Amino acid sequence: MGDFLEYAVRGLPVGCVFALLALGLVLNYKTSGVFNLAFGAQAYTSAAVFYVLRKEHEWPLLPAAFVAVVVVGALLGFILERGLYRHLRTAPALAKLVTSLGLLIAIPEITKLVFGFGDKPQYNPPPLWPTKRTDDFLWPEGSRIVLDAGQITTILCTVLVCIGLWLLFNRSSLGLQMRAVVESPRLVELQGIDADRVSLASWILSSMLAGLSGVLIAPLFAALVDQDFVTLLVAALACTVFGNLTNLPKTVLGGLLLGILQQELTGFLPPNSDLTTAVRPSLPFVVLIGLVVGRLIVAKIRKRPASFDKDISDPMAGVDPPPPVPVAMMRPPWMTGATRVFGIVVVLAGLYLCWNVLDPSWLGLVVAGLCVGVIMLSMVMVTGIGGTVSLCQATFAAIGAFTTAQLVQRYEVSVLVAMGIGALVAALVGAVVALPVIRLPTVYAALTTLAFALFFEKTVRPLRDISGGPNPLPVPRPLVGSIDFADNKSFLLLVMAVLGFLGTAAILVRGGTTGRFLDALRGSETAAASIGISPGRSRLVAFTLAAGIAGFGGGLLASYNGQANYEASYVYLYGLIWLVLVVTAGSRSVQAAIVSGITFFIFPKLLELLFSFPGNWLVSHPETKGFVRTLAEFPDPSWAQGVAFILFGIGSLTYAKHPEGIIEFQTTASVNKMVKTLARFRQPLATEGAQHG
Amino acid sequence: MVEPLLRAEGITKRFSGINALSDIDLRVFPGELVALIGPNGAGKTTFFNCLSGLLRPDAGEVWFDGHDLDGMATHHRARLGLARTFQRIELFGGMTVRQHLLVAERARTKRGGLWRDLLHLSAPTVDERTRCDDVLELLGLTDVAEAAAESLSLGRGRIVELGRALMCQPKLLFLDEPSSGLDVSETSEMGDVLLTVQREQHVAILLVEHDVPMVERLAGRTYVLDCGVKIADGPTREVLARADVRAAYLGQGV
Numbered sequence: 001m002g003d004f005l006e007y008a009v010r011g012l013p014v015g016c017v018f019a020l021l022a023l024g025l026v027l028n029y030k031t032s033g034v035f036n037l038a039f040g041a042q043a044y045t046s047a048a049v050f051y052v053l054r055k056e057h058e059w060p061l062l063p064a065a066f067v068a069v070v071v072v073g074a075l076l077g078f079i080l081e082r083g084l085y086r087h088l089r090t091a092p093a094l095a096k097l098v099t100s101l102g103l104l105i106a107i108p109e110i111t112k113l114v115f116g117f118g119d120k121p122q123y124n125p126p127p128l129w130p131t132k133r134t135d136d137f138l139w140p141e142g143s144r145i146v147l148d149a150g151q152i153t154t155i156l157c158t159v160l161v162c163i164g165l166w167l168l169f170n171r172s173s174l175g176l177q178m179r180a181v182v183e184s185p186r187l188v189e190l191q192g193i194d195a196d197r198v199s200l201a202s203w204i205l206s207s208m209l210a211g212l213s214g215v216l217i218a219p220l221f222a223a224l225v226d227q228d229f230v231t232l233l234v235a236a237l238a239c240t241v242f243g244n245l246t247n248l249p250k251t252v253l254g255g256l257l258l259g260i261l262q263q264e265l266t267g268f269l270p271p272n273s274d275l276t277t278a279v280r281p282s283l284p285f286v287v288l289i290g291l292v293v294g295r296l297i298v299a300k301i302r303k304r305p306a307s308f309d310k311d312i313s314d315p316m317a318g319v320d321p322p323p324p325v326p327v328a329m330m331r332p333p334w335m336t337g338a339t340r341v342f343g344i345v346v347v348l349a350g351l352y353l354c355w356n357v358l359d360p361s362w363l364g365l366v367v368a369g370l371c372v373g374v375i376m377l378s379m380v381m382v383t384g385i386g387g388t389v390s391l392c393q394a395t396f397a398a399i400g401a402f403t404t405a406q407l408v409q410r411y412e413v414s415v416l417v418a419m420g421i422g423a424l425v426a427a428l429v430g431a432v433v434a435l436p437v438i439r440l441p442t443v444y445a446a447l448t449t450l451a452f453a454l455f456f457e458k459t460v461r462p463l464r465d466i467s468g469g470p471n472p473l474p475v476p477r478p479l480v481g482s483i484d485f486a487d488n489k490s491f492l493l494l495v496m497a498v499l500g501f502l503g504t505a506a507i508l509v510r511g512g513t514t515g516r517f518l519d520a521l522r523g524s525e526t527a528a529a530s531i532g533i534s535p536g537r538s539r540l541v542a543f544t545l546a547a548g549i550a551g552f553g554g555g556l557l558a559s560y561n562g563q564a565n566y567e568a569s570y571v572y573l574y575g576l577i578w579l580v581l582v583v584t585a586g587s588r589s590v591q592a593a594i595v596s597g598i599t600f601f602i603f604p605k606l607l608e609l610l611f612s613f614p615g616n617w618l619v620s621h622p623e624t625k626g627f628v629r630t631l632a633e634f635p636d637p638s639w640a641q642g643v644a645f646i647l648f649g650i651g652s653l654t655y656a657k658h659p660e661g662i663i664e665f666q667t668t669a670s671v672n673k674m675v676k677t678l679a680r681f682r683q684p685l686a687t688e689g690a691q692h693g
Numbered sequence: 694m695v696e697p698l699l700r701a702e703g704i705t706k707r708f709s710g711i712n713a714l715s716d717i718d719l720r721v722f723p724g725e726l727v728a729l730i731g732p733n734g735a736g737k738t739t740f741f742n743c744l745s746g747l748l749r750p751d752a753g754e755v756w757f758d759g760h761d762l763d764g765m766a767t768h769h770r771a772r773l774g775l776a777r778t779f780q781r782i783e784l785f786g787g788m789t790v791r792q793h794l795l796v797a798e799r800a801r802t803k804r805g806g807l808w809r810d811l812l813h814l815s816a817p818t819v820d821e822r823t824r825c826d827d828v829l830e831l832l833g834l835t836d837v838a839e840a841a842a843e844s845l846s847l848g849r850g851r852i853v854e855l856g857r858a859l860m861c862q863p864k865l866l867f868l869d870e871p872s873s874g875l876d877v878s879e880t881s882e883m884g885d886v887l888l889t890v891q892r893e894q895h896v897a898i899l900l901v902e903h904d905v906p907m908v909e910r911l912a913g914r915t916y917v918l919d920c921g922v923k924i925a926d927g928p929t930r931e932v933l934a935r936a937d938v939r940a941a942y943l944g945q946g947v
Contacts, residue, residue: 303749513815515810517796523787531801533800
């Protein structure tokens with residue numbers, strides 16, 4: 001019992017940090033309807049600013065803390081609200097989610113670039129308390145339950161924040177207005193209160209909370225790594241799920257419980273056992289998934305709809321203009337034919353280019369891009385066509401890759417057959433994951449799949465029997481009869497054939513009964529159910545199919561690389577970037593998957609070229625001095641990828657304006673222009689085109 | 694004696710302490726048109742949601758065509774022949790009127806499936822097209838069949854919802870305020886359409902409605918709810934003539 005209490009007290013501080021970030025998330029979600037996943041990145045940024053000020057500029061504690069938490073937090077909140085989310089208030093939930101994902105990717109990259117962190121790690125993040133030694137302020141002395149200065153600071157901060165929030169909501173007019181905005185922003189505006197101002201205040205406040213939690217938790221890590229803050233984010237997400245995304249006190253309680261649970265597990269599980277090393281790091285993910293699944297099961301037993309807080313719907317959403325008509329519906333039939341011919345010409349030209357013009361390294365990028373294109377196709381399938389947000393497609397790709405590698409290694413199965421089996425295994429796992437996920441509202445589906453991806457990364461990936469441990473398992477190129485795909489050119493043909501086959505399948509599903517049912521479900525789930533469409537079945541099919549496609553893509557990518565290398569190809573972060581890319585280009589389009597796949601590899605390379613020409617030229621000139629010279633010499637291999645990720649993230653912001661995707665938007669614009677131009681020459685054709693609209 | 698098509702007994706629903714519905718009984722016989730009226734907040738839509746499975750009542754049971762509906766999901770109820778429309782119109786974004794009807798037809802026949810899609814066999818059959826054309830004709834939607842349903846006026850949108858429900862070949866149709874948001878001529882058109890549907894397709898209809906003249910014109914029997922309690926039921930004329938009904942609903946002094 002004594003041990004139990006001891007561990008509980010030790011768990012409190014970490015629980016407090018979880019609670020702080022979770023409070024920010026809930027506060028923001030309640031007042032602005034945005035579930036801002038970028039808070040994880042904002043926490044990182046504040047921690048990084050604090051690190052730089054304290055360690056590199058040796059500022060005193062309080063000013064550094066003030067700048068890192070209050071100034072940076074407020075500034076980020078201000079920029080995000082004014083620059084972005086104010087304009088997204090009526091946007092669909094997916095738009096808000098994708099933009100926040102884009103920011104989750106972009107903000108840490110920008111931070112690293114600004115501070116020139118590059119690839120060198122930032123060791124020993126400074127604590128938010130004055131002493132260097134953390135054990136000289138213990139409480140209570142002589143007892144077995146000890147807290148060091150850092151832990152006490154953390155608890156104090158949290159208590160202060162809680163009291164502050166309580167006062168804000170119960171004693172101040174701003175707090176009252178915030179509560180009112182949650183209920184109905186429209187009514188609040190009718191009362192003459194500026195809902196924008198209230199929303200801005202909540203963005204600033206919650207961003208400061210995120211910053212505070214980042215600064216508080218940083219000293220617990222050996223070095224400042226942005227990925228660790230995503231783990232913190234997921235822990236906070238678990239707390240928000242505990243509090244139903246809206247209940248502040250329950251959210252805090254969730255944070256404390258999670259912190260305590262983590263310590264108890266550390267204390268009571270046998271140290272150094274496989275179970276402990278496997279379970280401990282993924283506890284927040286397991287808890288999140290457990291909470292969601294548990295709630296679904298309870299609802300099932302009670303035969304009631306699960307009590308998930310529905311995505312906050314804006315009462316003004318009804319006055320939005322209807323979505324644009326798909327370009328395929330509005331262009332005249334002859335133009336559809338022409339588009340197809342044009343497409344074939346483009347593919348052939350691309351093939352010619354790859355065959356005869358491109359040098360091998362670029363050809364390699366194209367082939368890798370097409371492999372990733374297959375994984376992105378799975379995102380088109382599940383998100384664009386299926387209407388379910390999945391943040392774990394990269395994980396399904398990893399499952400496919402590992403299965404392929406293991407089958408080839410252990411049972412000497414032919415590579416292509418192994419890829420097929422890998423796809424089946426991924427589909428099977430996908431079906432299991434889908435069972436809860438397809439029943440969830442957008443935000444919950446995103447959180448649960450993200451938790452699954454992280455769970456896989458922390459717990460399954462290290463298992464030697466599955467992934468081969470630290471050394472990636474080799475996967476050879478396929479050999480079919482006398483055709484050897486070892487050469488990149490022949491492998492390119494194979495990947496193109498696979499893409500052609502799977503892409504056609506996706507188009508058929510999209511246009512077929514399954515696609516129609518899914519469209520209906522996306523339009524209105526209640527209405528779809530009222531005509532007898534099972535909400536679960538079609539989505540399950542789409543999700544499972546998508547997982548299978550991702551699995552096959554993962555196998556292909558592994559075969560191209562010659563190994564199933566998790567860190568190089570399948571980390572959850574890539575999954576997020578791929579999703580952001582494909583959704584930006586066009587979440588329902590096969591074309592978009594292919595284009596985004598290639599873009600993912602080619603774009604950083606192009607950036608590098610673009611900057612290295614003037615850079616090299618400047619460096620070669622002796623007159624280049626000072627700052628310009630530093631700038632010209634700056635590029636190291638990793639920066640181009642960082643900049644590319646930032647641009648991808650920022651690109652996703654167009655999604656809010658063009659949910660149909662950039663490709664569809666551009667095509668529509670050019671088709672419109674062509675129809676108009678032709679109308680001058682051929683009146684009858686134009687009227688035909690107009691009728692199709 | 695004829696068995697009732699729908700039999701709801703003792704339906705009770707509470708929302709955090711408020712009694713939204715207490716102990717409501719209701720019967721609908723095959724081919725009958727029944728109205729459910731009451732002031733706003735009387736619990737009519739809640740009652741509908743309990744019947745169509747969007748909510749689970751705290752007590753009471755619902756029997757439909759010999760099936761106990763307790764805990765049955767909405768889409769299963771729909772397959773038994775229970776279709777509905779919505780007070781706040783619920784159309785499928787990006788679909789034309791014809792597609793609305795075809796998707797409902799597919800949902801009924803269950804002639805779908807992944808394999809058919811993958812083999813490109815899921816185009817509408819001649820049969821499906823004919824049925825769809827019939828319903829379009831019946832509801833006077835033929836001229837807007839290829840228009841995006843969302844672009845139609847509210848009145849037309851409600852008719853599309855009705856058409857979508859009819860494609861399910863329902864035995865019983867729940868209509869939640871079909872005339873709300875419609876002008877006088879549209880309301881009268883809606884009334885005509887409902888009578889045609891009831892007579893030609895022998896569909897029983899349960900109608901929630903505020904428009905008293907429309908109720909008088911259409912409904913043989915009427916139930917009145919007030920504050921979650923049933924205060925009257927019986928032949929429409931008699932019910933509407935009752936003093937307590939007029940007081941509760943029509944706002945006229947006794």
